[in-house]
Amino acid sequence: MRNLLFILLLSFGLTGFSQELNCSVVVNAQQTGNENLSIFKTLEKQLTEFVNNTKWTNRTFAPQERINCSMVITINDYSGESFQGTIQVQSSRPVYGSSYSTPLYNFNDKDLAFRYLEFQNLNFSANQFQSNLISILSFHVYMVLALDADSFSKNGGDIYYKQAQIIANYSQQQNYKGWKLEDGLQSRFALIDNVLSPTFKEFRDVMYSYHREGLDVMSDNAKQGKETIATSLKQFEAMNSRRPNSFLLRTFFDAKADEIEQIFSDGPNVNIASVKETLQKVAPTYASKWRNIKF
Missing domain, CATH: 1.20.930 (Transcription Elongation Factor S-II; Chain A)
Known part of the structure:
Protein backbone atom coordinates (compact mmCIF):
# COMPACT_ATOMS: atom_id res chain seq x y z
CA MET A 1 0.00 0.00 0.00
CA ARG A 2 2.80 2.42 0.88
CA ASN A 3 4.75 1.60 -2.28
CA LEU A 4 1.63 2.15 -4.39
CA LEU A 5 1.05 5.55 -2.82
CA PHE A 6 4.65 6.49 -3.45
CA ILE A 7 4.37 5.53 -7.15
CA LEU A 8 1.18 7.55 -7.53
CA LEU A 9 2.81 10.60 -6.01
CA LEU A 10 5.76 10.27 -8.33
CA SER A 11 3.44 10.15 -11.31
CA PHE A 12 2.14 13.58 -10.33
CA GLY A 13 5.65 14.95 -10.05
CA LEU A 14 5.79 15.14 -6.27
CA THR A 15 9.30 14.19 -5.23
CA GLY A 16 11.85 15.12 -2.61
CA PHE A 17 10.18 13.96 0.59
CA SER A 18 12.67 12.25 2.84
CA GLN A 19 11.71 12.58 6.48
CA GLU A 20 10.27 9.42 7.96
CA LEU A 21 8.70 10.64 11.19
CA ASN A 22 5.98 12.98 12.36
CA CYS A 23 7.16 13.12 15.95
CA SER A 24 5.99 15.30 18.81
CA VAL A 25 8.82 15.96 21.27
CA VAL A 26 8.09 17.42 24.70
CA VAL A 27 10.65 18.33 27.35
CA ASN A 28 9.03 18.51 30.79
CA ALA A 29 11.26 20.08 33.43
CA GLN A 30 8.64 20.80 36.09
CA GLN A 31 10.34 18.54 38.62
CA THR A 32 13.45 20.72 38.52
CA GLY A 33 11.53 23.76 39.70
CA ASN A 34 13.08 25.75 36.84
CA GLU A 35 10.92 24.65 33.93
CA ASN A 36 10.84 28.14 32.43
CA LEU A 37 14.57 28.28 31.79
CA SER A 38 15.34 28.93 28.13
CA ILE A 39 17.61 25.90 27.90
CA PHE A 40 14.64 23.52 28.20
CA LYS A 41 12.70 25.31 25.45
CA THR A 42 15.81 25.29 23.27
CA LEU A 43 16.37 21.59 23.94
CA GLU A 44 12.76 20.77 23.02
CA LYS A 45 13.00 22.76 19.78
CA GLN A 46 16.36 21.24 18.80
CA LEU A 47 15.24 17.69 19.53
CA THR A 48 12.02 18.17 17.56
CA GLU A 49 14.04 19.35 14.56
CA PHE A 50 16.62 16.59 15.01
CA VAL A 51 14.12 13.73 15.14
CA ASN A 52 11.87 15.00 12.35
CA ASN A 53 14.47 16.37 9.94
CA THR A 54 17.19 13.71 10.12
CA LYS A 55 17.13 11.23 7.22
CA TRP A 56 17.04 7.91 9.05
CA THR A 57 16.63 5.55 6.07
CA ASN A 58 17.40 5.40 2.35
CA ARG A 59 13.67 5.34 1.58
CA THR A 60 11.63 8.30 0.40
CA PHE A 61 8.50 9.01 2.43
CA ALA A 62 5.57 11.12 1.27
CA PRO A 63 3.92 13.27 3.97
CA GLN A 64 1.03 10.78 4.24
CA GLU A 65 3.48 7.97 4.98
CA ARG A 66 5.31 9.57 7.87
CA ILE A 67 5.10 7.58 11.09
CA ASN A 68 3.29 9.26 13.96
CA CYS A 69 5.15 9.06 17.25
CA SER A 70 5.89 11.00 20.41
CA MET A 71 8.75 11.41 22.84
CA VAL A 72 8.11 12.87 26.28
CA ILE A 73 11.33 13.70 28.08
CA THR A 74 10.99 14.34 31.81
CA ILE A 75 14.00 16.05 33.38
CA ASN A 76 14.28 15.10 37.04
CA ASP A 77 17.59 16.76 37.82
CA TYR A 78 20.30 18.81 36.17
CA SER A 79 23.56 20.46 37.09
CA GLY A 80 25.47 22.56 34.60
CA GLU A 81 25.57 20.54 31.38
CA SER A 82 24.47 17.25 33.00
CA PHE A 83 20.83 16.13 32.85
CA GLN A 84 18.97 13.11 34.21
CA GLY A 85 15.44 11.89 33.71
CA THR A 86 13.25 9.54 31.70
CA ILE A 87 11.88 9.33 28.16
CA GLN A 88 8.53 7.84 27.16
CA VAL A 89 8.40 6.85 23.49
CA GLN A 90 5.19 5.90 21.72
CA SER A 91 4.29 5.25 18.09
CA SER A 92 1.28 4.19 16.04
CA ARG A 93 0.30 3.37 12.48
CA PRO A 94 -3.01 3.65 10.58
CA VAL A 95 -5.27 0.64 10.15
CA TYR A 96 -6.35 -0.06 6.58
CA GLY A 97 -9.89 1.01 5.70
CA SER A 98 -10.46 3.00 8.88
CA SER A 99 -9.63 6.26 10.64
CA TYR A 100 -8.16 4.31 13.56
CA SER A 101 -4.47 4.30 14.44
CA THR A 102 -3.12 1.29 16.31
CA PRO A 103 -0.34 1.68 18.91
CA LEU A 104 2.90 -0.14 18.12
CA TYR A 105 5.50 1.03 20.62
CA ASN A 106 5.16 2.17 24.20
CA PHE A 107 8.48 2.23 26.02
CA ASN A 108 9.33 4.04 29.24
CA ASP A 109 13.11 4.43 29.24
CA LYS A 110 14.18 5.26 32.78
CA ASP A 111 17.91 5.51 32.04
CA LEU A 112 18.06 8.95 30.43
CA ALA A 113 21.30 10.72 31.30
CA PHE A 114 23.16 13.09 29.02
CA ARG A 115 25.28 16.19 28.65
CA TYR A 116 23.89 19.14 26.71
CA LEU A 117 25.09 22.66 26.04
CA GLU A 118 22.42 25.05 24.78
CA PHE A 119 22.44 25.37 20.98
CA GLN A 120 25.03 22.63 20.51
CA ASN A 121 24.90 20.81 17.18
CA LEU A 122 22.93 17.56 17.17
CA ASN A 123 24.07 15.13 14.49
CA PHE A 124 23.52 11.40 14.07
CA SER A 125 26.22 8.97 12.94
CA ALA A 126 25.21 5.43 12.04
CA ASN A 127 28.53 3.93 13.19
CA GLN A 128 30.03 6.34 15.70
CA PHE A 129 29.05 7.60 19.15
CA GLN A 130 28.19 11.30 19.20
CA SER A 131 26.54 11.74 22.59
CA ASN A 132 24.32 9.68 24.87
CA LEU A 133 21.38 11.93 24.07
CA ILE A 134 21.80 11.29 20.35
CA SER A 135 22.28 7.55 20.92
CA ILE A 136 19.13 7.19 23.03
CA LEU A 137 16.90 9.13 20.66
CA SER A 138 18.34 7.38 17.60
CA PHE A 139 17.94 3.95 19.19
CA HIS A 140 14.25 4.60 19.83
CA VAL A 141 13.77 6.06 16.35
CA TYR A 142 15.04 2.82 14.83
CA MET A 143 12.82 0.76 17.13
CA VAL A 144 9.84 2.83 15.92
CA LEU A 145 10.87 2.29 12.29
CA ALA A 146 11.46 -1.44 12.84
CA LEU A 147 8.15 -2.16 14.53
CA ASP A 148 6.27 -0.17 11.91
CA ALA A 149 7.99 -2.11 9.11
CA ASP A 150 7.36 -5.45 10.86
CA SER A 151 3.65 -4.62 11.05
CA PHE A 152 3.44 -4.19 7.26
CA SER A 153 5.67 -7.02 6.01
CA LYS A 154 7.03 -10.15 7.64
CA ASN A 155 10.46 -9.39 9.13
CA GLY A 156 10.33 -6.05 7.34
CA GLY A 157 12.12 -4.34 10.22
CA ASP A 158 15.40 -6.29 9.93
CA ILE A 159 17.57 -3.40 8.76
CA TYR A 160 16.24 -1.06 11.44
CA TYR A 161 16.65 -3.53 14.31
CA LYS A 162 20.24 -4.09 13.17
CA GLN A 163 20.90 -0.35 13.24
CA ALA A 164 19.41 -0.12 16.74
CA GLN A 165 21.77 -2.92 17.77
CA ILE A 166 24.75 -1.11 16.22
CA ILE A 167 23.85 1.99 18.25
CA ALA A 168 23.61 -0.09 21.41
CA ASN A 169 26.96 -1.74 20.71
CA TYR A 170 28.97 1.43 20.17
CA SER A 171 27.23 3.19 23.06
CA GLN A 172 28.33 0.42 25.44
CA GLN A 173 31.82 1.89 25.38
CA GLN A 174 30.56 4.94 27.28
CA ASN A 175 29.80 5.16 30.97
CA TYR A 176 26.00 5.41 30.68
CA LYS A 177 23.29 3.04 31.93
CA GLY A 178 20.92 1.17 29.68
CA TRP A 179 23.34 -0.17 27.08
CA LYS A 180 24.81 -3.22 28.83
CA LEU A 181 23.70 -6.66 29.97
CA GLU A 182 24.28 -5.76 33.62
CA ASP A 183 21.90 -2.81 33.37
CA GLY A 184 18.89 -5.03 34.04
CA LEU A 185 16.06 -6.82 32.29
CA GLN A 186 14.17 -3.68 31.20
CA SER A 187 16.94 -1.74 29.49
CA ARG A 188 17.57 -0.73 25.90
CA PHE A 189 20.11 -3.56 25.72
CA ALA A 190 17.50 -6.07 26.90
CA LEU A 191 14.94 -4.79 24.43
CA ILE A 192 17.02 -5.13 21.25
CA ASP A 193 18.68 -8.33 22.49
CA ASN A 194 15.28 -9.93 23.09
CA VAL A 195 13.78 -8.83 19.78
CA LEU A 196 16.66 -10.41 17.85
CA SER A 197 16.91 -13.56 19.98
CA PRO A 198 15.48 -16.91 18.73
CA THR A 199 14.04 -17.31 22.23
CA PHE A 200 11.46 -14.66 21.35
CA LYS A 201 11.05 -15.42 17.65
Whole structure:
Protein backbone atom coordinates (compact mmCIF):
# COMPACT_ATOMS: atom_id res chain seq x y z
CA MET A 1 0.00 0.00 0.00
CA ARG A 2 2.80 2.42 0.88
CA ASN A 3 4.75 1.60 -2.28
CA LEU A 4 1.63 2.15 -4.39
CA LEU A 5 1.05 5.55 -2.82
CA PHE A 6 4.65 6.49 -3.45
CA ILE A 7 4.37 5.53 -7.15
CA LEU A 8 1.18 7.55 -7.53
CA LEU A 9 2.81 10.60 -6.01
CA LEU A 10 5.76 10.27 -8.33
CA SER A 11 3.44 10.15 -11.31
CA PHE A 12 2.14 13.58 -10.33
CA GLY A 13 5.65 14.95 -10.05
CA LEU A 14 5.79 15.14 -6.27
CA THR A 15 9.30 14.19 -5.23
CA GLY A 16 11.85 15.12 -2.61
CA PHE A 17 10.18 13.96 0.59
CA SER A 18 12.67 12.25 2.84
CA GLN A 19 11.71 12.58 6.48
CA GLU A 20 10.27 9.42 7.96
CA LEU A 21 8.70 10.64 11.19
CA ASN A 22 5.98 12.98 12.36
CA CYS A 23 7.16 13.12 15.95
CA SER A 24 5.99 15.30 18.81
CA VAL A 25 8.82 15.96 21.27
CA VAL A 26 8.09 17.42 24.70
CA VAL A 27 10.65 18.33 27.35
CA ASN A 28 9.03 18.51 30.79
CA ALA A 29 11.26 20.08 33.43
CA GLN A 30 8.64 20.80 36.09
CA GLN A 31 10.34 18.54 38.62
CA THR A 32 13.45 20.72 38.52
CA GLY A 33 11.53 23.76 39.70
CA ASN A 34 13.08 25.75 36.84
CA GLU A 35 10.92 24.65 33.93
CA ASN A 36 10.84 28.14 32.43
CA LEU A 37 14.57 28.28 31.79
CA SER A 38 15.34 28.93 28.13
CA ILE A 39 17.61 25.90 27.90
CA PHE A 40 14.64 23.52 28.20
CA LYS A 41 12.70 25.31 25.45
CA THR A 42 15.81 25.29 23.27
CA LEU A 43 16.37 21.59 23.94
CA GLU A 44 12.76 20.77 23.02
CA LYS A 45 13.00 22.76 19.78
CA GLN A 46 16.36 21.24 18.80
CA LEU A 47 15.24 17.69 19.53
CA THR A 48 12.02 18.17 17.56
CA GLU A 49 14.04 19.35 14.56
CA PHE A 50 16.62 16.59 15.01
CA VAL A 51 14.12 13.73 15.14
CA ASN A 52 11.87 15.00 12.35
CA ASN A 53 14.47 16.37 9.94
CA THR A 54 17.19 13.71 10.12
CA LYS A 55 17.13 11.23 7.22
CA TRP A 56 17.04 7.91 9.05
CA THR A 57 16.63 5.55 6.07
CA ASN A 58 17.40 5.40 2.35
CA ARG A 59 13.67 5.34 1.58
CA THR A 60 11.63 8.30 0.40
CA PHE A 61 8.50 9.01 2.43
CA ALA A 62 5.57 11.12 1.27
CA PRO A 63 3.92 13.27 3.97
CA GLN A 64 1.03 10.78 4.24
CA GLU A 65 3.48 7.97 4.98
CA ARG A 66 5.31 9.57 7.87
CA ILE A 67 5.10 7.58 11.09
CA ASN A 68 3.29 9.26 13.96
CA CYS A 69 5.15 9.06 17.25
CA SER A 70 5.89 11.00 20.41
CA MET A 71 8.75 11.41 22.84
CA VAL A 72 8.11 12.87 26.28
CA ILE A 73 11.33 13.70 28.08
CA THR A 74 10.99 14.34 31.81
CA ILE A 75 14.00 16.05 33.38
CA ASN A 76 14.28 15.10 37.04
CA ASP A 77 17.59 16.76 37.82
CA TYR A 78 20.30 18.81 36.17
CA SER A 79 23.56 20.46 37.09
CA GLY A 80 25.47 22.56 34.60
CA GLU A 81 25.57 20.54 31.38
CA SER A 82 24.47 17.25 33.00
CA PHE A 83 20.83 16.13 32.85
CA GLN A 84 18.97 13.11 34.21
CA GLY A 85 15.44 11.89 33.71
CA THR A 86 13.25 9.54 31.70
CA ILE A 87 11.88 9.33 28.16
CA GLN A 88 8.53 7.84 27.16
CA VAL A 89 8.40 6.85 23.49
CA GLN A 90 5.19 5.90 21.72
CA SER A 91 4.29 5.25 18.09
CA SER A 92 1.28 4.19 16.04
CA ARG A 93 0.30 3.37 12.48
CA PRO A 94 -3.01 3.65 10.58
CA VAL A 95 -5.27 0.64 10.15
CA TYR A 96 -6.35 -0.06 6.58
CA GLY A 97 -9.89 1.01 5.70
CA SER A 98 -10.46 3.00 8.88
CA SER A 99 -9.63 6.26 10.64
CA TYR A 100 -8.16 4.31 13.56
CA SER A 101 -4.47 4.30 14.44
CA THR A 102 -3.12 1.29 16.31
CA PRO A 103 -0.34 1.68 18.91
CA LEU A 104 2.90 -0.14 18.12
CA TYR A 105 5.50 1.03 20.62
CA ASN A 106 5.16 2.17 24.20
CA PHE A 107 8.48 2.23 26.02
CA ASN A 108 9.33 4.04 29.24
CA ASP A 109 13.11 4.43 29.24
CA LYS A 110 14.18 5.26 32.78
CA ASP A 111 17.91 5.51 32.04
CA LEU A 112 18.06 8.95 30.43
CA ALA A 113 21.30 10.72 31.30
CA PHE A 114 23.16 13.09 29.02
CA ARG A 115 25.28 16.19 28.65
CA TYR A 116 23.89 19.14 26.71
CA LEU A 117 25.09 22.66 26.04
CA GLU A 118 22.42 25.05 24.78
CA PHE A 119 22.44 25.37 20.98
CA GLN A 120 25.03 22.63 20.51
CA ASN A 121 24.90 20.81 17.18
CA LEU A 122 22.93 17.56 17.17
CA ASN A 123 24.07 15.13 14.49
CA PHE A 124 23.52 11.40 14.07
CA SER A 125 26.22 8.97 12.94
CA ALA A 126 25.21 5.43 12.04
CA ASN A 127 28.53 3.93 13.19
CA GLN A 128 30.03 6.34 15.70
CA PHE A 129 29.05 7.60 19.15
CA GLN A 130 28.19 11.30 19.20
CA SER A 131 26.54 11.74 22.59
CA ASN A 132 24.32 9.68 24.87
CA LEU A 133 21.38 11.93 24.07
CA ILE A 134 21.80 11.29 20.35
CA SER A 135 22.28 7.55 20.92
CA ILE A 136 19.13 7.19 23.03
CA LEU A 137 16.90 9.13 20.66
CA SER A 138 18.34 7.38 17.60
CA PHE A 139 17.94 3.95 19.19
CA HIS A 140 14.25 4.60 19.83
CA VAL A 141 13.77 6.06 16.35
CA TYR A 142 15.04 2.82 14.83
CA MET A 143 12.82 0.76 17.13
CA VAL A 144 9.84 2.83 15.92
CA LEU A 145 10.87 2.29 12.29
CA ALA A 146 11.46 -1.44 12.84
CA LEU A 147 8.15 -2.16 14.53
CA ASP A 148 6.27 -0.17 11.91
CA ALA A 149 7.99 -2.11 9.11
CA ASP A 150 7.36 -5.45 10.86
CA SER A 151 3.65 -4.62 11.05
CA PHE A 152 3.44 -4.19 7.26
CA SER A 153 5.67 -7.02 6.01
CA LYS A 154 7.03 -10.15 7.64
CA ASN A 155 10.46 -9.39 9.13
CA GLY A 156 10.33 -6.05 7.34
CA GLY A 157 12.12 -4.34 10.22
CA ASP A 158 15.40 -6.29 9.93
CA ILE A 159 17.57 -3.40 8.76
CA TYR A 160 16.24 -1.06 11.44
CA TYR A 161 16.65 -3.53 14.31
CA LYS A 162 20.24 -4.09 13.17
CA GLN A 163 20.90 -0.35 13.24
CA ALA A 164 19.41 -0.12 16.74
CA GLN A 165 21.77 -2.92 17.77
CA ILE A 166 24.75 -1.11 16.22
CA ILE A 167 23.85 1.99 18.25
CA ALA A 168 23.61 -0.09 21.41
CA ASN A 169 26.96 -1.74 20.71
CA TYR A 170 28.97 1.43 20.17
CA SER A 171 27.23 3.19 23.06
CA GLN A 172 28.33 0.42 25.44
CA GLN A 173 31.82 1.89 25.38
CA GLN A 174 30.56 4.94 27.28
CA ASN A 175 29.80 5.16 30.97
CA TYR A 176 26.00 5.41 30.68
CA LYS A 177 23.29 3.04 31.93
CA GLY A 178 20.92 1.17 29.68
CA TRP A 179 23.34 -0.17 27.08
CA LYS A 180 24.81 -3.22 28.83
CA LEU A 181 23.70 -6.66 29.97
CA GLU A 182 24.28 -5.76 33.62
CA ASP A 183 21.90 -2.81 33.37
CA GLY A 184 18.89 -5.03 34.04
CA LEU A 185 16.06 -6.82 32.29
CA GLN A 186 14.17 -3.68 31.20
CA SER A 187 16.94 -1.74 29.49
CA ARG A 188 17.57 -0.73 25.90
CA PHE A 189 20.11 -3.56 25.72
CA ALA A 190 17.50 -6.07 26.90
CA LEU A 191 14.94 -4.79 24.43
CA ILE A 192 17.02 -5.13 21.25
CA ASP A 193 18.68 -8.33 22.49
CA ASN A 194 15.28 -9.93 23.09
CA VAL A 195 13.78 -8.83 19.78
CA LEU A 196 16.66 -10.41 17.85
CA SER A 197 16.91 -13.56 19.98
CA PRO A 198 15.48 -16.91 18.73
CA THR A 199 14.04 -17.31 22.23
CA PHE A 200 11.46 -14.66 21.35
CA LYS A 201 11.05 -15.42 17.65
CA GLU A 202 7.24 -15.38 17.86
CA PHE A 203 7.21 -11.69 18.77
CA ARG A 204 7.93 -10.50 15.24
CA ASP A 205 5.58 -13.07 13.71
CA VAL A 206 2.80 -11.71 15.90
CA MET A 207 3.63 -8.11 14.97
CA TYR A 208 2.95 -8.99 11.34
CA SER A 209 -0.02 -11.33 11.64
CA TYR A 210 -1.80 -9.25 14.31
CA HIS A 211 -1.62 -6.06 12.25
CA ARG A 212 -1.43 -6.93 8.56
CA GLU A 213 -3.54 -10.10 8.57
CA GLY A 214 -5.76 -9.14 11.50
CA LEU A 215 -6.46 -5.46 12.02
CA ASP A 216 -6.00 -4.51 8.36
CA VAL A 217 -8.69 -6.95 7.16
CA MET A 218 -11.31 -6.02 9.77
CA SER A 219 -12.85 -3.29 7.59
CA ASP A 220 -13.69 -5.96 4.99
CA ASN A 221 -14.28 -8.96 7.26
CA ALA A 222 -14.42 -8.14 10.97
CA LYS A 223 -14.92 -11.74 12.11
CA GLN A 224 -11.98 -13.04 10.10
CA GLY A 225 -9.80 -10.22 11.40
CA LYS A 226 -10.72 -10.94 15.02
CA GLU A 227 -10.10 -14.67 14.58
CA THR A 228 -6.68 -13.98 13.05
CA ILE A 229 -5.78 -11.66 15.93
CA ALA A 230 -6.83 -14.36 18.41
CA THR A 231 -4.72 -16.94 16.58
CA SER A 232 -1.73 -14.63 16.43
CA LEU A 233 -1.88 -13.91 20.16
CA LYS A 234 -1.92 -17.65 20.83
CA GLN A 235 1.61 -17.79 19.36
CA PHE A 236 2.80 -16.00 22.49
CA GLU A 237 2.07 -19.12 24.54
CA ALA A 238 5.14 -20.90 23.15
CA MET A 239 7.30 -17.85 23.79
CA ASN A 240 5.91 -17.47 27.29
CA SER A 241 6.58 -21.13 28.10
CA ARG A 242 10.28 -20.55 27.35
CA ARG A 243 10.50 -17.24 29.26
CA PRO A 244 7.43 -16.49 31.39
CA ASN A 245 6.36 -12.86 31.80
CA SER A 246 9.25 -11.63 29.67
CA PHE A 247 10.10 -7.98 29.21
CA LEU A 248 9.28 -8.21 25.51
CA LEU A 249 5.77 -9.51 26.23
CA ARG A 250 5.21 -6.71 28.74
CA THR A 251 6.37 -4.18 26.15
CA PHE A 252 3.87 -5.57 23.62
CA PHE A 253 0.93 -5.53 26.01
CA ASP A 254 1.83 -2.11 27.42
CA ALA A 255 1.05 -0.87 23.92
CA LYS A 256 -1.81 -3.21 23.03
CA ALA A 257 -3.80 -4.13 26.17
CA ASP A 258 -6.50 -1.46 25.81
CA GLU A 259 -6.90 -2.21 22.13
CA ILE A 260 -7.20 -5.98 22.67
CA GLU A 261 -9.82 -5.46 25.36
CA GLN A 262 -11.87 -3.34 22.95
CA ILE A 263 -11.48 -5.70 19.98
CA PHE A 264 -12.87 -8.67 21.87
CA SER A 265 -15.61 -6.73 23.67
CA ASP A 266 -17.48 -5.76 20.49
CA GLY A 267 -18.26 -6.85 16.94
CA PRO A 268 -18.76 -10.38 15.60
CA ASN A 269 -18.61 -13.25 18.08
CA VAL A 270 -15.45 -15.32 18.36
CA ASN A 271 -14.35 -17.82 21.01
CA ILE A 272 -13.49 -15.33 23.75
CA ALA A 273 -13.02 -18.10 26.33
CA SER A 274 -9.98 -19.33 24.40
CA VAL A 275 -8.74 -15.76 23.89
CA LYS A 276 -9.05 -14.92 27.58
CA GLU A 277 -7.26 -18.12 28.56
CA THR A 278 -4.33 -17.18 26.32
CA LEU A 279 -4.24 -13.60 27.59
CA GLN A 280 -4.30 -14.71 31.23
CA LYS A 281 -1.32 -16.95 30.55
CA VAL A 282 0.85 -14.54 28.62
CA ALA A 283 -0.12 -11.19 30.18
CA PRO A 284 -1.32 -11.77 33.75
CA THR A 285 -0.48 -8.20 34.81
CA TYR A 286 -3.44 -7.06 32.71
CA ALA A 287 -5.85 -9.57 34.25
CA SER A 288 -8.33 -6.81 35.16
CA LYS A 289 -8.68 -5.88 31.49
CA TRP A 290 -9.12 -9.48 30.40
CA ARG A 291 -11.88 -9.92 32.98
CA ASN A 292 -13.73 -7.05 31.28
CA ILE A 293 -14.02 -9.09 28.06
CA LYS A 294 -17.53 -10.50 28.39
CA PHE A 295 -19.01 -10.00 24.93
